[in-house]
Amino acid sequence: MNWGFLILEIFAFGIFLYSIVLFAFYVFIGVFSIGETRKYIHQNRVTDYRRIASSLHAPSVSIIAPAYNEGLTIVDNVRSLLSIYYYNLEVIIVNDGSKDNSLQKLIDAYQLEKIDFFIPDQIPTKEVRGVYKSRNPVLRKVVVVDKVNGGKADALNVGVNIASNDYIICIDVDCVLEQDAILKMVKPFMEATTQRVIASGGVIRIANSSLVEHGSLVKVKLPKDYLPRMQTLEYIRAFLLGRMAWSRLNGLLLISGAFGAFDKEIVIKCGGYNRNTVGEDMELVVRMRRYMEERKEPYKVTYIPDPLCWTEAPASYKVLGRQRNRWIRGTYETLKFHKVMFFNPRYRLLGMVSYPYWFFFELLAPVIEFLGFIAFLVMVFAGLVDWELFFALFAVVIGFNYLYSVFAVYMEVKTYNQYRRRTDIAKLLLTSLSEPFNFHPFVVWSSIRGLVDILRNQHSWGDMAREGFDKKKS
Amino acid sequence: MILSLLSIFDFFKPGFFYATAAVFAVLIVLLLVLIYWNLYERKAAFFQPQSFRVEFELWVSKWILEDLQDTDTIRVPLKFAKHLKRPNNRQFALDGLIELKKSVAGAVGDKVVALYLELGFKEDSLKKLNSVVWHQKVKGINELSVMQQEDMNARIFKLTNNRNKYIRREAQSAMFNFYGFKGLRFLNVLTHAISDWQQLNLIEQLRPLDPEPIPGLSGWLHSDNDTVVIFALRLAEIYQCFEVHADVVHCLAHANEAVRSQAAKTLKEIADDSTADILCKQYTVETVRNQVVLLNSLAVIAGDAQQPFLTKELDNENAFLKLGAARVIATCCSNGWAILGAKAREQPSPFQKIYNHLRFELKK
Numbered sequence A: 001m002n003w004g005f006l007i008l009e010i011f012a013f014g015i016f017l018y019s020i021v022l023f024a025f026y027v028f029i030g031v032f033s034i035g036e037t038r039k040y041i042h043q044n045r046v047t048d049y050r051r052i053a054s055s056l057h058a059p060s061v062s063i064i065a066p067a068y069n070e071g072l073t074i075v076d077n078v079r080s081l082l083s084i085y086y087y088n089l090e091v092i093i094v095n096d097g098s099k100d101n102s103l104q105k106l107i108d109a110y111q112l113e114k115i116d117f118f119i120p121d122q123i124p125t126k127e128v129r130g131v132y133k134s135r136n137p138v139l140r141k142v143v144v145v146d147k148v149n150g151g152k153a154d155a156l157n158v159g160v161n162i163a164s165n166d167y168i169i170c171i172d173v174d175c176v177l178e179q180d181a182i183l184k185m186v187k188p189f190m191e192a193t194t195q196r197v198i199a200s201g202g203v204i205r206i207a208n209s210s211l212v213e214h215g216s217l218v219k220v221k222l223p224k225d226y227l228p229r230m231q232t233l234e235y236i237r238a239f240l241l242g243r244m245a246w247s248r249l250n251g252l253l254l255i256s257g258a259f260g261a262f263d264k265e266i267v268i269k270c271g272g273y274n275r276n277t278v279g280e281d282m283e284l285v286v287r288m289r290r291y292m293e294e295r296k297e298p299y300k301v302t303y304i305p306d307p308l309c310w311t312e313a314p315a316s317y318k319v320l321g322r323q324r325n326r327w328i329r330g331t332y333e334t335l336k337f338h339k340v341m342f343f344n345p346r347y348r349l350l351g352m353v354s355y356p357y358w359f360f361f362e363l364l365a366p367v368i369e370f371l372g373f374i375a376f377l378v379m380v381f382a383g384l385v386d387w388e389l390f391f392a393l394f395a396v397v398i399g400f401n402y403l404y405s406v407f408a409v410y411m412e413v414k415t416y417n418q419y420r421r422r423t424d425i426a427k428l429l430l431t432s433l434s435e436p437f438n439f440h441p442f443v444v445w446s447s448i449r450g451l452v453d454i455l456r457n458q459h460s461w462g463d464m465a466r467e468g469f470d471k472k473k474s
Numbered sequence B: 001m002i003l004s005l006l007s008i009f010d011f012f013k014p015g016f017f018y019a020t021a022a023v024f025a026v027l028i029v030l031l032l033v034l035i036y037w038n039l040y041e042r043k044a045a046f047f048q049p050q051s052f053r054v055e056f057e058l059w060v061s062k063w064i065l066e067d068l069q070d071t072d073t074i075r076v077p078l079k080f081a082k083h084l085k086r087p088n089n090r091q092f093a094l095d096g097l098i099e100l101k102k103s104v105a106g107a108v109g110d111k112v113v114a115l116y117l118e119l120g121f122k123e124d125s126l127k128k129l130n131s132v133v134w135h136q137k138v139k140g141i142n143e144l145s146v147m148q149q150e151d152m153n154a155r156i157f158k159l160t161n162n163r164n165k166y167i168r169r170e171a172q173s174a175m176f177n178f179y180g181f182k183g184l185r186f187l188n189v190l191t192h193a194i195s196d197w198q199q200l201n202l203i204e205q206l207r208p209l210d211p212e213p214i215p216g217l218s219g220w221l222h223s224d225n226d227t228v229v230i231f232a233l234r235l236a237e238i239y240q241c242f243e244v245h246a247d248v249v250h251c252l253a254h255a256n257e258a259v260r261s262q263a264a265k266t267l268k269e270i271a272d273d274s275t276a277d278i279l280c281k282q283y284t285v286e287t288v289r290n291q292v293v294l295l296n297s298l299a300v301i302a303g304d305a306q307q308p309f310l311t312k313e314l315d316n317e318n319a320f321l322k323l324g325a326a327r328v329i330a331t332c333c334s335n336g337w338a339i340l341g342a343k344a345r346e347q348p349s350p351f352q353k354i355y356n357h358l359r360f361e362l363k364k
Helices: A004-043 A049-053 A074-082 A102-109 A152-164 A181-191 A226-247 A264-269 A280-294 A317-335 A343-362 A363-380 A387-414 A422-437 A439-455 B012-045 B050-065 B080-085 B086-105 B106-118 B120-131 B133-145 B151-161 B167-189 B194-206 B226-238 B242-251 B256-269 B275-283 B289-300 B306-311 B319-332 B335-344 B346-362
Strands: A060-067 A089-095 A112-115 A128-134 A140-149 A166-173 A196-206 A209-213 A215-220 A257-265 A299-311
Touching: A004 A089, A004 A226, A004 A387, A004 B133, A049 A215, A060 A152, A060 A215, A074 A089, A074 A102, A089 A102, A089 A317, A089 B306, A102 A257, A102 B242, A140 A152, A140 B167, A152 A166, A152 A264, A152 A280, A152 B256, A152 B319, A166 A264, A166 B167, A181 A196, A181 A257, A181 A299, A181 B194, A196 A226, A196 A280, A196 B151, A209 A363, A226 A299, A226 A317, A226 A343, A226 A387, A226 A422, A226 A439, A257 A264, A257 A280, A257 B167, A280 A299, A280 A317, A280 A343, A280 A363, A317 A343, A317 A439, A343 A363, A363 B306, A387 A422, A387 B012, A387 B289, A422 A439, A422 B012, A439 B106, B050 B080, B050 B086, B050 B106, B050 B289, B086 B133, B086 B275, B106 B120, B106 B226, B120 B151, B151 B167, B167 B226, B194 B226, B226 B242, B226 B256, B242 B256, B242 B275, B256 B275, B256 B289, B275 B289, B275 B306, B289 B306, B319 B335, B335 B346
Parallel strands: A060 A089, A060 A166, A089 A140, A196 A299
Antiparallel strands: A112 A128, A128 A140, A166 A257, A196 A257, A209 A215
8 A cells, every 4th residue: 555645545535525514514604694685775775864863762882992102092992982983983093102192182182181980890901090081061072091901802892891881892993993883883782582582793894095084984995905805805705795694693602803893791701802812893793602611691793794894904915914924823822722612512503613613724725825835845846746637626725715715795885885986896806817826825924933833832913014094184 | 646536626628617617607797796786776876866855945945934824834845856857866755754743843844744745645554554574564663653643543552562672662752752751662572672772762862852751660760671661760769750669679589680770760869868878788788789779879979877887898808998987077077088988098009099099089
């Protein structure tokens, strides 16, 4: 028996099988997401959000926005949050020990004064240096907290401790929210009757090249640069297809840290955000779900397909690489913390489908792709490649990739149609052609580097330099 | 030699994979056609019949501003007849009238309804109402409701307990639109849950109406449907229905935590001399979540009689409850600040902070 041949054969067949299952999942996700999005759009056709927005009886909501060295944009960011259309709102800005003049800028711009504030220590955090509120009654919604630097999770936990309302919405301070974002995020919590909604996510869209004025999105434009444009397509696929399908299954494991709403009581009972991971957003959702599963309480994690939050995507390979490196480390850490759920029927869908999916197709995918590529190179040099079969398989893989992207663009056009010009859609579709040869290998490589960092015990967050949104020319 | 061994992949012929890739390619082309067809349709809908859209809106605006007595003689320009045969244009015109009706009232609103009937849109709405597709049905109910087609109330009333929550929700709103407080009669027969979102919607729909006695309120407070009880409690809170005080107190013993929580909130608004003591008694058997609600209610209705109970609660382990109890003492007890000051001297941490916090909060 030729052992080398046998090993290679098993490896190749393993990858083949893996790809079949992955494709099957993608087909399922694509088809399954349609119903959920359609249902959402139909039910919204007769929903009058204005009625609830001004209601005194609407549930009160606290927005928590951690900020670290955001001095350049912090005043505009807070103004953007204050312009949101919702009556019972509290906006908590947590200055996480910024080294720049963020705090002073906020004090000056919003006439803040330091106040005596008793903070119930429900979740342990680093020391809070002070709590500030505005002297101007019009700005009574604003609470600024200054604390010793402890990372994003620690800053969010301080916000949770301070929040006076039942629902919290955690966002990145530089995100631009749509005017009705809070209303739409609160709705799933209020609509639940048989299952408690413990968390809800909203779609994040890429705002590079879009016009932003005074913290509000004035005009949506397709990003001019390649990387943000590629991420636009990636986000459409991930949010409009992936998360909607998982939401319908009630198997969502991730709500983006840039924009997520939570039931504060469950967050506190779970101990808040975990400070020992760079994937604190995913880890919290998994822990909250695990908490509910272990108590056998009916619950749901929902997602809404409306484009409610706009953010700036990395425009350079360096920053994108750091981001993807961090994402894979966050995924690894989260799955490691909750490994007890892996194929554990006690956790039902969460343990039998969601967790294994993330393990095999999110965490291991870059490893398998990378090993597959190495094996391919070895086979090329050994002259073992059946080129005819290779090109046939390659055509299937590339064809499926393009089909999935085109389907995502079709769903976008059919539903929210944010990029209305035909040329924009053409650009988006053309961008997808280069994905398998440029963007995707880079993302895989960044993930591999992230996994290597795990082996080297690296835990840094990585600097996420921003270029700033386009501003309307006066 | 290696190549001469049989591989699993020998079972797969390249032709099979090429055929699969070809299927993908066909699907891609199909989707591309659909994408661009969609974009073309949207553009066409926006630009080509713009003359109809703009002119129709203009005509409607002019017409409703004309002599308000002239509702009997609606002369729809002939040029619109052709356009209104197209379903898209009909729906556009209908949606326009619906939006207009929502923003106007009185005689102008009547004129909009008259136009709705004259253009035969009621038949369109009825077609939707008869549809088996849930979202069509919902749209139909919505249109008939906004256009005040009360003659449809019997059919719509039957849908207030429909198993589809969206149909149910719209039908309930329609009953409110038709009959105001009297439309609440669907609560007598409702077996499905009524969500917080829907409750708030209904409450906001009621807001413009003059308050009036709510028939059946006492009965709903004893309903088997917990969400009906909560809604009734909310109504009793907002409209300060003192006559159901005893029923609300009864709800404090309800098995559902949310019902008890709402009962505590309602009692704050319809309190009598005995209420504060009742809430204090309830406090000892409540969940922490509801204890916070009870303290919030006590902050409005407590007095010196509750001071011993509240002082004891300052030693509660839960920091939120400590703060809540201190807030009630500060606001409701005649020597409240003195009590808190003494406690702060006796036990500076955390009571000095609580004292300072409340000083700032309550001076506002």
